[in-house]
Amino acid sequence: xxxxxxxxxxxxxxxxxxxxxxxxxxxxxxxxxxxxxxxxxxxxxxxxxxxxxxxxxxxxxxxxxxxxxxxxxxxxxxxxxxxxxxxxxxxxxxxxxxxxxxxxxxxxxxxxxxxxxxxxxxxxxxxxxxxxxxxxxxxxxxxxxxxxxxxxxxxxxxxxxxxxxxxxxxxxxxxxxxxxxxxxxxxxxxxxxxxxxxxxxxxxxxxxxxxxxxxxxxxxxxxxxxxxxxxxxxxxxxxxxxxxxxxxxxxxxxxxxxxxxxxxxxxxxxxxxxxxxxxxxxxxxxxxxxxxxxxxxxxxxxxxxxxxxxxxxxxxxxxxxxxxxxxxxxxxxxxxxxxxxxxxxxxxxxxxxxxxxxxxxxxxxxxxxxxxxxxxxxxxxxxxxxxxxxxxxxxxxxxxxxxxxxxx
Amino acid sequence: xxxxxxxxxxxxxxxxxxxxxxxxxxxxxxxxxxxxxxxxxxxxxxxxxxxxxxxxxxxxxxxxxxxxxxxxxxxxxxxxxxxxxxxxxxxxxxxxxxxxxxxxxxxxxxxxxxxxxxxxxxxxxxxxxxxxxxxxxxxxxxxxxxxxxxxxxxxxxxxxxxxxxxxxxxxxxxxxxxxxxxxxxxxxxxxxxxxxxxxxxxxxxxxxxxxxxxxxxxxxxxxxxxxxxxxxxxxxxxxxxxxxxxxxxxxxxxxxxxxxxxxxxxxxxxxxxxxxxxxxxxxxxxxxxxxxxxxxxxxxxxxxxxxxxxxxxxxxxxxxxxxxxxxxxxxxxxxxxxxxxxxxxxxxxxxxxxxxxxxxxxxxxxxxxxxxxxxxxxxxxxxxxxxxxxxxxxxxxxxxxxxxxxxx
Numbered sequence: 001x002x003x004x005x006x007x008x009x010x011x012x013x014x015x016x017x018x019x020x021x022x023x024x025x026x027x028x029x030x031x032x033x034x035x036x037x038x039x040x041x042x043x044x045x046x047x048x049x050x051x052x053x054x055x056x057x058x059x060x061x062x063x064x065x066x067x068x069x070x071x072x073x074x075x076x077x078x079x080x081x082x083x084x085x086x087x088x089x090x091x092x093x094x095x096x097x098x099x100x101x102x103x104x105x106x107x108x109x110x111x112x113x114x115x116x117x118x119x120x121x122x123x124x125x126x127x128x129x130x131x132x133x134x135x136x137x138x139x140x141x142x143x144x145x146x147x148x149x150x151x152x153x154x155x156x157x158x159x160x161x162x163x164x165x166x167x168x169x170x171x172x173x174x175x176x177x178x179x180x181x182x183x184x185x186x187x188x189x190x191x192x193x194x195x196x197x198x199x200x201x202x203x204x205x206x207x208x209x210x211x212x213x214x215x216x217x218x219x220x221x222x223x224x225x226x227x228x229x230x231x232x233x234x235x236x237x238x239x240x241x242x243x244x245x246x247x248x249x250x251x252x253x254x255x256x257x258x259x260x261x262x263x264x265x266x267x268x269x270x271x272x273x274x275x276x277x278x279x280x281x282x283x284x285x286x287x288x289x290x291x292x293x294x295x296x297x298x299x300x301x302x303x304x305x306x307x308x309x310x311x312x313x314x315x316x317x318x319x320x321x322x323x324x325x326x327x328x329x330x331x332x333x334x335x336x337x338x339x340x341x342x343x344x345x346x347x348x349x350x351x352x353x354x355x356x357x358x359x360x361x362x363x364x365x366x367x368x369x370x371x372x373x374x375x376x377x378x379x380x381x382x383x384x385x386x387x388x389x390x391x392x393x394x395x396x397x398x399x400x401x402x403x404x405x406x407x408x
Numbered sequence: 409x410x411x412x413x414x415x416x417x418x419x420x421x422x423x424x425x426x427x428x429x430x431x432x433x434x435x436x437x438x439x440x441x442x443x444x445x446x447x448x449x450x451x452x453x454x455x456x457x458x459x460x461x462x463x464x465x466x467x468x469x470x471x472x473x474x475x476x477x478x479x480x481x482x483x484x485x486x487x488x489x490x491x492x493x494x495x496x497x498x499x500x501x502x503x504x505x506x507x508x509x510x511x512x513x514x515x516x517x518x519x520x521x522x523x524x525x526x527x528x529x530x531x532x533x534x535x536x537x538x539x540x541x542x543x544x545x546x547x548x549x550x551x552x553x554x555x556x557x558x559x560x561x562x563x564x565x566x567x568x569x570x571x572x573x574x575x576x577x578x579x580x581x582x583x584x585x586x587x588x589x590x591x592x593x594x595x596x597x598x599x600x601x602x603x604x605x606x607x608x609x610x611x612x613x614x615x616x617x618x619x620x621x622x623x624x625x626x627x628x629x630x631x632x633x634x635x636x637x638x639x640x641x642x643x644x645x646x647x648x649x650x651x652x653x654x655x656x657x658x659x660x661x662x663x664x665x666x667x668x669x670x671x672x673x674x675x676x677x678x679x680x681x682x683x684x685x686x687x688x689x690x691x692x693x694x695x696x697x698x699x700x701x702x703x704x705x706x707x708x709x710x711x712x713x714x715x716x717x718x719x720x721x722x723x724x725x726x727x728x729x730x731x732x733x734x735x736x737x738x739x740x741x742x743x744x745x746x747x748x749x750x751x752x753x754x755x756x757x758x759x760x761x762x763x764x765x766x767x768x769x770x771x772x773x774x775x776x777x778x779x780x781x782x783x784x785x786x787x788x789x790x791x792x793x794x795x796x797x798x799x800x801x802x803x804x805x806x807x808x809x810x811x812x813x814x815x816x
Contacts, residue, residue, distance in 0.1 A: 031473035041477045048473035056468050056702070057461075064648050065439035065456035069449045069781060075649055103697025105671035106514055129683070134672035134697060137685035141670035232698070240472050241483060241701040262549035263513035264542035273786055275537070277545035289511025289542060290640070293649040294464070295700050373477060378681055 008327045014397035017324065023309055023317050026389040030238075038372040038399050042387030043212060043352045046238030052301040059297045071293075078296045079265075079287055085300065086246055089307045090237070091210070091229070092220035093248050099283045100233070100296055104211055104245040106261075107230040108138045108178075110286060111247060114257040115176040115205045115228065116146040122175035122204070123148025128161040132184045135209055139178055148175070159343055160188030163195050170202040177204050181219065182212035182350035185377045187322075187342045189217060189350055192224045200225065205253075211235060214246075215306050216318050216351040216388065227253055236351065236387060238302040243295040247286055254282055263288035309389055317388035318351035325353040325384055325396050332404040333357075341381045351388065354381040357407070366406045372399045416735045422805035425732065431717055431725050434797040438646075446780040446803050446810075450795030451620060451760045454646030460709040467705045479701075486704045487673075487695055493708065494654055497715045498645070499618070499637070500628035505656050507691045508641070508704055512619055512653040514669075515638040516546045516586075518694060519655060522665040523584040523613045523636065524554040530583035530612070531556025536569045540592045543617055547586055556583070567751055568596030571603050578610040585612050589627065590620035590758035593785045595730075595750045597625060597758055600632045608633065613661075619643060622654075623714050624726050624759040624796065635661055644759065644795060646710040651703040655694055662690055671696035717797055725796035726759035733761040733792055733804050740812040749789045759796065762789040765815070774814045780807045 006012040018024055030047040039047065063071050083098035091098060101107060112125065125143045127136060129152050136150070143150050151169050155161030160183050170177070177199040179190050192208065199206040207228040213219055215236030221229055229248040233239035249257065259266055259279065265287035268280040279285040306314065323346055329338060333355060341354030357363065357380060364376035374382050384399060385391075414420040426432055438455040447455065471479050491506035499506060509515060520533065533551045535544060537560050544558070551558050559577050563569025568591050578585070585607040587598050600616065607614040615636040621627055623644030629637055637656040641647035657665065667674055667687065673695035676688040687693040714722065731754055737746060741763060749762030765771065765788060772784035782790050792807060793799075 031469060033469075033474045037476075039476055045472075045477040045480075047476065048468060053465075053468050053473065057465055060456060060461050060464050060648075061439060061441075064453075065461065066441045068445075068447055068455065069453040069783070070776075071649065072453075102510065102514060103671070103699075105673070105697030106510060106669060109669045109671075109696075132672075133675065133678075133681045136683070137670040137672060137675060140685055141668060145668060234698070240468075241479065242698040243700060245697070260549060260553060261514060261517045262545040263511070263517075264540075264545060265513070267541065267545060270541075273541045275544070277548055288517075289513030289653070290642070290650040291511075292651060292700050292703050294702055294706075298702075368478075375477070378679075 009331050011397055014324065014393035017320065017393035021317060021393070023313055023388055024392070026305065026309055027392065029305055030390050036371055038395050040384045040386070040391065040395060040399050041373045041375055042390060043235050043383065043385030044375055045241055046235055046387060047390050048240070049238055049302055049305055051304070052298050055297055055301045056294060059294055075293045078293065079291050080284060082296055082300045083246060083283065085303055089303060090214055090219065090311065091248060093222055094251060096282050097251055098246055098248045099286050100244050100246050100299060101287050101291065102245060104209065104230050104232045105134045105138055107245050107247040108135060108209065109142060110259050110261055111207055111228045111230060111249070112139055112142040112176060112178060113260045115207065116142060116148070117260065118257050119175040122173055124151050124173040124175060126151050126153060126166065126169055126174050126177045128153040128155050128179060130155060130157055130183055130185065131180055132209065132211065135178065135180065158186050158188065158341055160186060160190055163191050163198055166195050167198040170198065170204065174202060174204045176207060178207040178209070180209040180212065182217060184212055185341065185381055185383070186354055187212070187350040187352045189348050192226065196224050196226055212350055216314055218311050218315055221248055226250065233299045237299065237306065239299040240295065243299055244292060249283060249286060254285070259286050261288045265289060265291070305389060314388045318386055319346040321386035321388065321391055321393065321396055322346055322349055322351065322353050324393055325386065325400060328397065328400040329355055332400060333407070336404065336407050352383050352385045354383050356380045363403060363406060367403060370402055372402050374399070417739050419805055422732065422801035425728065425801035429725060431721055431796055432800070434713065434717055435800065437713055438798050444779055446807050448792045448794070448799065448803060448807050449781045449783055450798060451643050451791065451793030452783055453649055454643055454795060455798050456648070457646055457710055457713055459712070460706050463705055463709045464702060467702055483701045486701065487699050488692060490704055490708045491654060491691065493711055497711060498622055498627065498719065499656060501630055501656055502659060504690050505659055506654055507694050508652050508654050508707060509695050509699065510653060512617065512638050512640045513542045513546055515653050515655040516543060516617065517550060518667050518669055519615055519636045519638060519657070520547055520550040520584060520586060521668045523615065524550060524556070525668065526665050527583040530581055532559050532581040532583060534559045534561060534574065534577055534582050534585045536561040536563050536587060538563060538565055538591055538593065539588055540617065540619070543586065543588065566594050566596065566749055568594060568598055571599050571606055574603050575606040578606065578612065582610060582612045584615060586615040586617070588617040588620065590625060592620055593749065593789055593791070594762055595620070595758040595760045597756050600634065604632050604634055620758055624722055626719050626723055629656055634658065641707045645707065645714065647707040648703065651707055652700060657691060657694060662693065667694050669696045673697060673699070713797060722796045726794055727754040727757070729794035729796065729799055729801065729804055730754055730757055730759065730761050732801055733794065733808060736805065736808040737763055740808060741815070744812065744815050760791050760793045762791050764788045771811060771815055775811060778810055780810050782807070
């Protein structure tokens, strides 16, 4: 007998990749109620880890229900403790540089407003037209409130904004450059080091939104010299719908910048309840109101799986899943008039793949009706989210096969 | 046999009140793990309703775990739906005037900043020295950012700030008056109607913090002509530690004021993800980032118990519990050098009672060690939180008896 190398479009090809996948066993760590469902939207909402379901149950009955207000002895420190764990395992940041707090939107607001307030001579914020909507809206508001404006980078919609695109719009008016590390539509990875360096060379601060990167793309905030960052926890960190977000402030900036939302969780000696806001030293200043503890528990628990799987292995599988999706696109879909909305080069691509055709909205809805969950992003992209801990190569095969059948 | 009227210090007196209590059965609707524990801190963190424990479990496994991203079809509208239910059942507000969003702190920030921005000629915010810390800190920050300052009302620390205290500091510089309806330390109820009227007569807006009132004191935002309000859900609304807060914006102001945090959840046609922030009409504008759904489910479930019990009966029991605590204070504690830190007049008192002595911090800690949970508030108050759905008259009796034994 001769072993025959299966072709990429052969289901046996995906099967072989799944057999060789060192992360395949992690799927069993998640609740998978409907084994027929092909879930390719973990980049919008990650699946529920079984351990998280149990931890939420225990938290409710034993924590809230059992400890009652005494639970705050443990809960009070969770935003910074979970932040430290995220810093070390996912963000490449130091202890005391990351907190869990509020939503990505509110954190963007706090950090961007602080960055502008610290540089009164500069009133322009640079971002790109393809940045995620909440980033664009928040930055527009913050810039306008400071008497300034947003200056737009018009990067390539598939390959993303390049360092020279950004550098070419910088001048002495620019207080802040704010971009997403992984573009929400195309998955293009921005050149964090080069763009950060360009911002610094211009005397501007930089704020990265890591929402589509955290937990699936290795991030090196400290090594990259990044000033500020935010990101969400409900995508590849699997913390549940609307779980609170994280924020990062480089140690050296923690004294210089000031949270515009002066809440009691940012107050030194909070329970003295004294007169006059006096921010606590360090990252704690960036907390605002009472944190939602049940959601913090979910973030903490989800993080354990990331640490156990290892970000390097997660990243390897993400790129392999993406390469497989692109190979199937090329074989099946390109002949049907589709085009790729994501970078082909997997070093410059996050963990989802966008496939474009003018009828993408209807096709994505048609896939949903067949139990293949993707999402549509205007004007013409279907996003296939590839979550290395729960997505199999067989899922990718079957998802794209059904799109082919639907589209021809 | 003659029935002998028991004295107030007789345990039989409390027992008789419990027997006659129409809300006594509601205690069984809550998780009470340790029947020996005397929990008098529901004003800090309300107990866990059994139905909420079950709903959280179901939400995790069936909602997040089962529906996955498809759950957003239901979840997207929850912030305004739960807001509408809260408006009708607890706040005396209209449909479309209340949203669940962020924390009390962040909501205070959004509304206060918007109120100042809408009145550029006025830069002063009036509040009182005894307002809750996060209110004072946020207002200081917002006023300073607008080039203004906070003007302080120095009200009576027990009876609270009276309408004439507030009116006497108003002038044409005052953009906003912001007070708590129920004081966090003394439980004094402010005169919402008279103070609101005084603010309006001065051409100022008013913002009420309802945290210590919502779910236990009838509130009439619409009838009182209130402009803006915020409040938390983890006290008498029993939604769990750090559950998101609510905000109220009177219909007539919804066009005039503008949320400084321009997030995608406040955007018209959110999922078009278009260019340029264009706030959705109505209360939805005051949403910011992705809401924490698990916590919204808990708010919604807790509200059912409030509706079922009825706010009038809840209020009656709260005042009766407070009157009982005060009677015991007078009989047992006043002779030991304690004094009352709350109004005697139960019409002007919320649902907790503060009892003062110079060693309050040690006494409160001593009570905790004995399984009587209260809290200490600087400089000299022990707060006894009286949650009508879960606190019995026997709890009040036993809590104060142990304080007496500890203190003498």
